[in-house]
Amino acid sequence: MDKDTFAKLIIDNEQQLYRIAKSILRSDEDCADAAQEAVARGFAGLHSLKQDRYAKTWLIRILIHECYRVAKERARNFPLEPEMRQEASGGGERYSELYEALSCLPEDFRVVMVMHYLEGYAVKEIAEILQIPDGTVKSRMSRGREQLRHLLEEGA
Secondary structure, three states, X not given: OOHHHHHHHHHHOHHHXXXXXHHHOOOHHHHHHHHHHXXXXXXXXXXXXXXXXXXXXXXXXXXXXXXXXXXXXXXXXXXXXXXXXXXXXXXXXXXXXXXXXXXXXXXXHHHHHHHHHHOOOOHHHHHHHHOOOHHHHHHHHHHHHHHHHHHHHHHO
């Protein structure tokens, strides 16, 4: 894959990359940092991409790993309670009830739910990107839906 094709891939998938990062990280700034670092790492490792058709999956995998790194770094630097973490990250804006419930899910459930229901990935694609079995994706989605249902019922 050449540099121009890679740049087009990034531009075409900018919103999707942000939403996936947002499913792991709460702060817009952290999402931007993770996405920027993922793009830089992807660009630097472009020579290691064996087939161009997997470029998007490869980039998303890099992004997810980068999000986990940023989250781990932030947790070390800011061991705050969840409410304080939200204030520290500028999370004063009000989201829909569904988004708030989704953000309360454990990260493993939240990531697969966002990738499937918001980004339209198939179970098999999610399993490939996250490098987990199909059954694990399905069980995380099932448990995530159940927890989401309970969270929304409590809020109603």
